[in-house]
Amino acid sequence: MAETSTLPADPAFEAATYRKVTWRLLPFLMLCYTIAYLDRVNVGFAKLEMLDDLHLSETVYGIGAGIFFLGYFLFEVPSNVVLHRVGARLWIGRIMISWGIVSALFMFTTSATMFYTLRFMLGIAEAGFYPGIILYLTYWYPRFRRTQMVTLFMTAIPISGIFGGPLSGWIMASFDGANGWSGWQWLFLIEAIPALVIGVVVMFYLDNGIRSARWLSEDEKALLERRIAEDRAGIAPHASLLEMFKDGRVWFMCALYFGAVMGQYGLTFWLPTLLQSAGVKGTLHVGLLTAVPYSAAVVAMLLFGRSSDRRRERRWHFATTLIIGAVGLTLSGLAGTHTALAVAALTLAATGLISSTPIFWGLPTAFLTGTAAAAGIGAINSVGNLAGFASPYLVGWMKDTTHSTESGLYVLAAIQVITAIGVLMIPKSLVNR
Numbered sequence: 001m002a003e004t005s006t007l008p009a010d011p012a013f014e015a016a017t018y019r020k021v022t023w024r025l026l027p028f029l030m031l032c033y034t035i036a037y038l039d040r041v042n043v044g045f046a047k048l049e050m051l052d053d054l055h056l057s058e059t060v061y062g063i064g065a066g067i068f069f070l071g072y073f074l075f076e077v078p079s080n081v082v083l084h085r086v087g088a089r090l091w092i093g094r095i096m097i098s099w100g101i102v103s104a105l106f107m108f109t110t111s112a113t114m115f116y117t118l119r120f121m122l123g124i125a126e127a128g129f130y131p132g133i134i135l136y137l138t139y140w141y142p143r144f145r146r147t148q149m150v151t152l153f154m155t156a157i158p159i160s161g162i163f164g165g166p167l168s169g170w171i172m173a174s175f176d177g178a179n180g181w182s183g184w185q186w187l188f189l190i191e192a193i194p195a196l197v198i199g200v201v202v203m204f205y206l207d208n209g210i211r212s213a214r215w216l217s218e219d220e221k222a223l224l225e226r227r228i229a230e231d232r233a234g235i236a237p238h239a240s241l242l243e244m245f246k247d248g249r250v251w252f253m254c255a256l257y258f259g260a261v262m263g264q265y266g267l268t269f270w271l272p273t274l275l276q277s278a279g280v281k282g283t284l285h286v287g288l289l290t291a292v293p294y295s296a297a298v299v300a301m302l303l304f305g306r307s308s309d310r311r312r313e314r315r316w317h318f319a320t321t322l323i324i325g326a327v328g329l330t331l332s333g334l335a336g337t338h339t340a341l342a343v344a345a346l347t348l349a350a351t352g353l354i355s356s357t358p359i360f361w362g363l364p365t366a367f368l369t370g371t372a373a374a375a376g377i378g379a380i381n382s383v384g385n386l387a388g389f390a391s392p393y394l395v396g397w398m399k400d401t402t403h404s405t406e407s408g409l410y411v412l413a414a415i416q417v418i419t420a421i422g423v424l425m426i427p428k429s430l431v432n433r
Contacts, residue, residue, distance in 0.1 A: 014227075017220045021140055024215060026152050028205060029133055032096065033156035035194045036129055038164040039103040040068065040122070042191055044272045045168040046106075046184035048283055053182055056112055062396020064115045065269045066389030071123025076382030077375055079128025080135060087208035088136045091128065096199030098125035104192035107185040131381040134361055139209045140224065142231035144312055146365060151305025151358040158301065158354055161268070161294030167191075169287020183283070250376050252426070253364045257384030259419030260318075260360055263325050263353045266391040266412040267293075271346065274332065274405060278342035292343055293350035300351035305358055314362045315428055319420040321359060324352030326416035333409040353416070363426070 043050075047061050083091040102122045109115050133153060141149050171190055172183030207213040210224045271293065275286050300321075308317040328349025335342035364380055395408035 013219075014223060017216075017223055018141075018145065020216070020220070021224070022149065022152075024213075025140065026149065029136075029153050030156045030159070032092070032198060032202065033130070033133065033153060034160045034164075035096070035198055036099070036126060037157050037160040038168075038191055039099060039195055040126065041160075041268050042164065042168055042187060043106075043119075044269050045165070045172065045283065045287065046187050048184075048272060048276065048286070049172065049176075049182060050109070050184045053184070054110065054112075054115075056115070058396045058400045059393070060112045060115070060396075062393040062399075064112070064119045065392035065396075066265075067116050068119045068123040068126075069385045069388035071120040071125075072127045072385055072388070073123075073382045075124050075127035076131060076385070077378035080131050080378030081375055083128055083132045084135065088132065089203055089206045089208055092132060092136075092206060093199050093202035095126060095129045095132070096195045096202060099129075100192045100195030100199060101125075103195065104189050106188035107181070127382075128378065131377045134365070134381070135377050138365055139228070142227050143362070143365065144309060146309075147314070147359060147362040148305045148309040150361050151301050151355075154354075154358040155298050155301050157268075158294035158297035158350065161271075162291045162298070164191075165272075165287040165290030165294070166284075167287070169282075169284040172287075173282070173284045247376075250364070250379060251383075252422075253380045254383040256318075256363070256419055256423055257357075257360055257380055258387045259415050259422070260322065260353070260356045261384050261387035262391045263322070263329065263349075263412050263416045264357060265388045266395055266408070267325075267329070267346070267349055267353050269392045270395050270405065270408075274342065274346060277337070277405060278335065279337045279339045289343060293347040294354075296347045297350040297354040301355045301358060304355045308359050308362060313428075314359060315423050315426055318356055318359045318363070318423050321352045321356035322416040322420040322423075325349050325356065326352070326413040326420075328352055329409045329413040329416070333406040333413075363423075 043061075043065055050056070051058070051061055079091070079095070099122055102118060102125045106115075106118050106122075109118060134150065137146060137149050137153065168187055168191070171187045174183075175181070175186035175190075176183035178186065210216065210221050210228075213221065216224070271290055272286050275289050280286050280289055304317055304321060308314060311317075328345050328347070328351070331345035332342055332349055335345050361377075364376060391412065394411065395405060398408040398411075399405050
């Protein structure tokens with residue numbers, strides 16, 4: 001840390017400094033994640049036409065949608081450790097360019113095997129992006145500010161739905177047949193381009209940390225570094241990565257995140273299909289209606305995140321969002337073909353399920369620091385995201401077996417309730433900081 005002769009302690013100066021950091025980093029990181037999430041889940045829209053064109057079953061789609069997370073799982077921890085060592089500027093840029101290339105290749109899918117292979121490759125390409133950003137935010141913000149920042153970053157998920165749903169529906173409806181390609185092929189090609197462009201921009205725009213930020217004054221850098229040092233002072237570091245992996249708290253966090261992700265991806269991967277089953281006709285109309293649940297989720301995420309940071313409370317906020325999500329999933333299963341009721345239920349589900357994950361990250365980052373944080377966050381995210389494989393597969397298999405998505409939704413709702421009970425078992429002194 002650089003020495004300074006004076007270090008302003010004025011609360012107004014501190015507020016202005018964090019505001020400056022937030023405006024510099026968060027909008028850009030949100031843009032990156034919006035693109036990432038769109039490329040990850042646009043297969044849910046492509047499915048509306050691709051399955052018939054390629055003669056694939058719902059179970060095949062569920063496996064393909066979920067196999068992304070197996071590649072993600074295998075490369076998550078090493079990717080995050082590399083990011084911690086080489087810096088976010090290079091590694092995040094590399095990740096985005098890699099997944100942009102793979103995402104575009106989906107337009108050439110001709111069989112279930114090729115679909116599985118490309119989804120697995122996409123998981124490998126994107127591994128490390130999300131936990132890398134969570135880790136990156138710990139370089140800039142102390143714990144009592146971090147949940148709100150993670151929440152702002154993760155509003156990219158519903159934002160990608162607000163804009164991505166109508167965009168995906170429009171691309172498929174407008175480009176279908178152009179150059180002899182189906183609408184779903186154009187969807188993969190067009191929506192891959194932003195990742196390639198922004199991936200290059202990352203390498204010039206993003207700073208690896210506080211000290212390398214030329215847009216900060218020395219006083220601002222010193223203030224930010226002191227706050228991070230104070231924040232980490234009360235945490236006993238893990239002596240080694242092996243010790244971190246032996247820590248039962250880390251594996252309990254994996255289980256909690258697994259449960260939350262089961263609900264979130266069950267919703268995001270199947271939302272277009274659920275709306276179609278509720279009587280919505282045409283890809284464009286399905287795309288437009290997906291904006292409704294995601295718009296409500298943006299507001300809910302910001303409110304829950306702000307409340308969690310202001311009260312410095314994590315457990316009950318996380319549990320509440322899960323219960324709201326469970327109620328929404330249950331009601332959406334009961335709504336049947338009543339379109340208005342289904343949209344309302346799915347909106348309730350989205351507000352809870354999508355709001356849960358940013359609050360969750362306030363739990364493990366309360367006791368993980370340094371390289372252990374890089375590996376721990378990667379491990380929790382990778383193990384938890386195996387639910388991204390289990391959830392789409394579960395719903396797809398149940399849909400093929402029962403010819404309905406209702407049973408799958410009820411199982412996902414039950415998992416949210418169990419997870420909510422689990423988080424309340426954590427001592428509040430460990431995570432409410």
